[in-house]
Amino acid sequence: MGKGNAISNFFSNITEPRDSNKRHKLIDLITVALCAVICGADTFEEIEEFGHTKKAWFETFLDLPHGIPSHDTFARVFARMDPKEFQKAFLGWVESIRSATKGIVAIDGKTVCRSRTRQTSPIHMVSAWASEHRMVLGQVKTNAKSNEITAIPELLALLALEGCVVTIDVMGCQKAIAEKIIDKGADYVLGLKGNQGTLHEEVELYFEDGLASKFKDIPHEYHETVDGDHGRTRRYWTTSADWLPDKGCGNSFPPSS
Incomplete structure (x- = not known):
């Protein structure tokens, strides 16, 4: 990783959430935590353990005046940190370290496990996943799955998507969302x-007619996959949708490449 995309370049301006008498530098805490989570740590205990395991490596570029912070310290600091500040810094850093994405960016909503309490509803997150890089590019929290329609444009606004293909499930099949994706230079x-x-x-009827005629005289591509666990075969036919406006539908969606 070059100097231009060092973690400190993006996280050094995060507001210090602690009072005086700090034993550990904030940038040291953030750097250790980010590296640990990227390598699979799920809890603050695992972050501390990762820090001790890689302590010699961290000391080559971090000060660590009092060694690796305890898991309690990690928990207290992150609980007090401004989440919006952290998200902005994190997204900037992610954009700096990934090469230009030309592949698939999948947007999907998930309910966070064990996030429901007696006083609060479960937390629902809408995330953008870069398939080629196998990393989350950004997330937006919503109050419920039904709010994904409003959360998706908010997430799209945070991302650099030029040259990407954005995939979204049925919830995202909205004209405004399609227009936002095209405006970002993506398909x-x-x-x-x-x-x-x-x-x-109309699309259902078109494919029913195509299957009945085995797509005779209809330009198309065919793809087949086999589920290794169950032996289930999936067959896919793809064809141009440029006929839709003639049917009086689909013309409200902006054209994708």
């Missing part, structure tokens, strides 16, 4: 079901 693949009534019906 899109959106799930289509009954939430786009006429459009869904």
